[in-house]
Amino acid sequence: MNHNLRTNKYKRISAFCFGCILYLCSFSAFAQQPTSDVGNFYPLLDAYAGKHNSSLSYLAKDWKSDKKWRRTARAQLNELLAYHPGPAPLNTQILKTTKRHGYTQYLVRYNLNALQQTEAYLLIPDNLKKPAPAIIALHDHGGFYFFGKEKHTLTDNPPPILVDYIQNLYDGRYYADELAKRGFVVLCPDVNYFGSQKLLPELLTPHDTEAYYKQLDGLDESGRIKAFNKLAGAHEVQMEKTILTAGTTWLGIIMQGDRVAIDFLLSRPEVDPNRIGCIGLSLGGLRSTYLFGLDERIKVGVVAAFSTTYAQMLQQHAHHTWMMYVPRQYQFLDLPDVASLNAPRPLLVMNCLQDKLFSREGMQAAEQKLATVYNKMKVPEKFSCRYYDVPHSMNIQMQEDAFAWLEKWLK
Template structure:
């Protein structure tokens, strides 16, 4: 029988992202588009229209006003009629997006240590680690079909958030029959009982999955902090030597959710953003994948669910080495987050001031005309369906104008937030088609 704590954790995982208190961040603007071009224009008619469409919002009577600050067509949107040359548009749009994302400088290719090699379920598996200039070593797993003799397409598998920062890459891989009960429950619920990284590797790809910033091996450790009340985590960290116990993991996940606003404020104060840190770490992992002798560096893809979908938006949007991208369960508009859904999204989503220049889908649209698949769930509790549909309309327009309508597709499945077997089938077919 499930305890109340078990049910609570299940509900937390199902929502995927935990509730966090919103904050206000002010950053300076520079370069690219002028401040006058980006500045919101007071429009009483537009405010009235938004007010009629959404009488109530997450921020009460301020919702229609806040939503009216979003440009109807952002100045760096490729949909804007002023952009007639895709190369000129991309140059300016990428420059401004990179400026605001403010990713830390990417280091040189780190030394990769192979900790262990073995074969499991038809795959050759390597457990890897590398050291970035900050934090503890990154742990990763590389999966490839047994007996590989020629270069194969490479896929960077991006793990989800799911309100579980204790785990990272382990959420989407399986390296033995001994799977932690919490991971089994997660894979059953969100992935149709599959470790999707394993499944796509079996179909002829080399797949690399790594822990990213604040997850798994890259998480915040009790012994590395001071000046914070760790509550149950601190108590268990001192008295219980087994961090893999479910009760300890739940305590850590709860604490780390509440720690997100602290981490985000610290990153803003350091002149960077959470999407920026993700971008740097994911690009390093892409460097490592591309450097493998069994990988064709000209055929690289990436994808993931939820937090992995968020990372896909930024990585695939800003790095043209990603020739094929699959974003699952993370697509909507800034308006949806202003009015309806910011409360159940992580601080990892936001790049301050970027909404002045691009709507959220257009970050991914920066990659046009490269192949891009977006998979949505009609009853996904993280977004409203009308704004998911609006995001699809935006990306459809971007790819059509780029002369690449065949390179973009969005599909909508019934059900809650997930990446189940049917969705995986479509994603894998997309990777096979374009890689």
């Protein structure tokens, strides 16, 4: 009897110890997993993406024809972007003309398709004697939805909140104006959800806007703009849900509008159709990546503060806008693969080492991919990736480097 008691006691102790070991092993396994924006689901998604990605990358296999690769990859990307509303006449209107120092600024409106219009600032340099190179200045996001095109060119009586914004992100300089003074025709278009295309609170349900309207009382202009930006930011998720339900993508809507910006420039006699480039910071950098990659009419690209790989973004991506995501794209093309679609044409990528939106590893991985593509095409000099020890921004030094790049390849 005592023997059986001792045996049962030993069994219970052994089972307890074994359970402790299993618990500690399990805890250790969890402790070894990296933290992420999706917690314990990250290993699952990372493992899946690791086996199903970038099948149409230039580096995925030895393509017999660069043209066939480019045509195949662009067709797939256009299908994934899933926004094809059909063309419509531009029907351009000039709303305002302002003579500035070194250029003339036109506020214009034109059709994007049969259902959408946008406004843009067109900057024409003084004393043009022949068609000039042109740049599409693609504005950023920054949670600042009230304005778009106004972030790049001087306007009359800008509110303090806009002045501070430009100071923080651009060292206080309107870089589109500077490009115009250097002889470039520049177009600064509003993109979907910003500026002239911004959300209209009066068309939202009262439930969504009751608190917004209450807080407007007593606010100055900058305060009202700040309140609007908060409202628009909160509604990005509703926009994304509805856009996906409608069978399209937000980035598809954005890119269709940006490609019409090229159509607009080609309608202008001041523009040399063979010398068009694009530049942008942050969301503008994303837009520049896709516009450069998708449209062969763009001859030079500049991407500022939006370069990474999806592998790095899988772990941490919570602070990015809903506008950037294209369902299933990673199966076919990584983000740097999109930019590579216009190789061997010149591309400058500028990264910010203090950028909290992207990891240094992601920046370097994207650089390695693009450098390998340009090296494989035997034109390494047409790709440049530079790093600046600054936060998420495009300061004057970065602007000067971008201007030099554009002048090198377009003038």
